[in-house]
Amino acid sequence: MLIPHPLLGLRDSSEFTYLGDAKLLDRPDGMAPDAAARFHEYVHLRDNPAGIHRELWFHEQGDRSWLVVTRNTLTHEILGAELARDARKGGAA
Amino acid sequence: MRYSGFRVIKEALTGHKGWKPIWRNPDPQPAYDYIIVGGGGHGLATAYYLANSFRQSRIAVLEKGWLGSGNIGRNTTIIRSNYMLPGNEPFYEFSMKLWEGLEQEFNFNAMVSQRGILNLIHSDGQRDAYRRRGNAMLLAGADAELLDQDGVRAMYPWLNFDNARFPIKGGLLQRRAGTARHDGVAWGYARGADLAGVDLIQNCEVTGFQIENGRVRGVETSRGTIMAGKVGVAVAGSSGRVMGLAGMRLPIESHVLQAFVSEGLKPVIDGVITFGAGHFYVSQSDKGGLVFGGDIDGYNSYAQRGNMAVIEDVAQGGMALMPMIGRARLLRAWGGIMDMSMDGTPIIDRTPVEGLYLNAGWCYGGFKATPASGYAFAHLMATDTPHETARFMRLDRFERGYPIDEKGMGATPNLH
Ligand SMILES: Cc1cc2nc3c(=O)[nH]c(=O)nc-3n(C[C@H](O)[C@H](O)[C@H](O)COP(=O)(O)OP(=O)(O)OC[C@H]3O[C@@H](n4cnc5c(N)ncnc54)[C@H](O)[C@@H]3O)c2cc1C
Numbered sequence: 001m002l003i004p005h006p007l008l009g010l011r012d013s014s015e016f017t018y019l020g021d022a023k024l025l026d027r028p029d030g031m032a033p034d035a036a037a038r039f040h041e042y043v044h045l046r047d048n049p050a051g052i053h054r055e056l057w058f059h060e061q062g063d064r065s066w067l068v069v070t071r072n073t074l075t076h077e078i079l080g081a082e083l084a085r086d087a088r089k090g091g092a093a
Numbered sequence: 094m095r096y097s098g099f100r101v102i103k104e105a106l107t108g109h110k111g112w113k114p115i116w117r118n119p120d121p122q123p124a125y126d127y128i129i130v131g132g133g134g135h136g137l138a139t140a141y142y143l144a145n146s147f148r149q150s151r152i153a154v155l156e157k158g159w160l161g162s163g164n165i166g167r168n169t170t171i172i173r174s175n176y177m178l179p180g181n182e183p184f185y186e187f188s189m190k191l192w193e194g195l196e197q198e199f200n201f202n203a204m205v206s207q208r209g210i211l212n213l214i215h216s217d218g219q220r221d222a223y224r225r226r227g228n229a230m231l232l233a234g235a236d237a238e239l240l241d242q243d244g245v246r247a248m249y250p251w252l253n254f255d256n257a258r259f260p261i262k263g264g265l266l267q268r269r270a271g272t273a274r275h276d277g278v279a280w281g282y283a284r285g286a287d288l289a290g291v292d293l294i295q296n297c298e299v300t301g302f303q304i305e306n307g308r309v310r311g312v313e314t315s316r317g318t319i320m321a322g323k324v325g326v327a328v329a330g331s332s333g334r335v336m337g338l339a340g341m342r343l344p345i346e347s348h349v350l351q352a353f354v355s356e357g358l359k360p361v362i363d364g365v366i367t368f369g370a371g372h373f374y375v376s377q378s379d380k381g382g383l384v385f386g387g388d389i390d391g392y393n394s395y396a397q398r399g400n401m402a403v404i405e406d407v408a409q410g411g412m413a414l415m416p417m418i419g420r421a422r423l424l425r426a427w428g429g430i431m432d433m434s435m436d437g438t439p440i441i442d443r444t445p446v447e448g449l450y451l452n453a454g455w456c457y458g459g460f461k462a463t464p465a466s467g468y469a470f471a472h473l474m475a476t477d478t479p480h481e482t483a484r485f486m487r488l489d490r491f492e493r494g495y496p497i498d499e500k501g502m503g504a505t506p507n508l509h
Binding site: 045 | 333334337342343344345346347391392393394395396400402435491492504506507
């Protein structure tokens, strides 16, 4: 799989380490009253969709940036990639 | 129809005209006491034990494709009980014992072959870890032997002992482990279940659940609504999708694992060898092909095929261990979708929906579990109490802080 890195262009996915669902960018508030339940969901539970999935890839063998990659889990087709810090700013993750 | 040596000789002499299909192909009834979703190894074994050991009736298995078309028909067929923790080792040893009596029990040749599994040791730390594991296995009633380098040399003199990075220093051997014929296991359980009156319904996809006041009443399928007292879900790589239909999110991600077969070669490996440091495992089929695999591809997938990078990585692992295969051709490769749980351990439990039971999270290791999984799931569904060996495999263990973390890697499905 080739990942279209927004700064570096197409890079082989084997340069990256995979973390999982991009929802992991939304870390719950550890001080909230329901923090234990929220953290259980955050750490363990997954939507696990068959189809479009937004997910985190770390460019470990490259510029060490975190990307949010949009990929189809049924076909492995990659539909786009953005820097995780931009995705976070947009609040979309 | 019972199989026997006499029967085989008789058929051989009369042109093999007497063999019959080994299960019926019934249409679904409007209602059952038990519905098992998923006609893979675990679903078929569950139905078999529900009918034969727990004497329940009115049972159906619903399979969206054909029986055995999922991971049971795609795996590298290794059976073993070399686990370590109190939450899982007794379960896998229970499974090993069931394997040992399986063919006599269901009168079907599943080619269970106790050819032994050897986990190679490359460092002093790894030797300590395997010694500890071997002791844990012995405590749980399994067998384990620690071999030094000479012991390994006597078994497989052609291994690459002097690999600069991963020299072979010994191995942990479980002689009772081995392989079984994957399709044979599915067919044997299917036949046994059918003989006991279970309806095995193929091309019947479950598309929804009927749930009233927190209790399951039946399932929606591509062949209409079917009512049921109790519904057990055993759909391996589809666990996330199917339980999503019942409104549940699981501690599971679906990942792809590839397997490979070489061209047929002369007999060279009589057991199973694993090279943990390089992530490679290999055995040889009765037809001579080397059957091997390595890491999962490591990202969510439902594609039933993997990518080149892992093929290369697995081939490198193979070359590091047995350089002599360098000129052997790779004949086939394929991928299967597995339900990777967050601690790498399965789930056999009730769910928050009454009458709905879950058997999931088998990761890349559920083939060896097929008999115990079926037995324990049937026990749970018939008696509403967990089987003794599966009582730690709870769905809420992550929430309560009791994961069964065999690999000591915490909450990550990217195991292996
Ligand atoms: C390449 C590979 C190698 C492996 N090697 C080993 C090994 O050496 N040793 C080992 O112990 N384990 C191994 N495994 C793991 C093992 O194969 C699985 O853990 C195990 O087979 C899963 O249980 P099962 O047999 O019931 O699954 P499956 O055979 O996948 O059964 C699930 C069934 O559910 C059906 N289904 C799904 N959704 C629906 C629906 N909505 N309605 C109706 N039916 C549905 C599917 O069609 C499928 O037939 C390997 C796996 C792979 C992919």
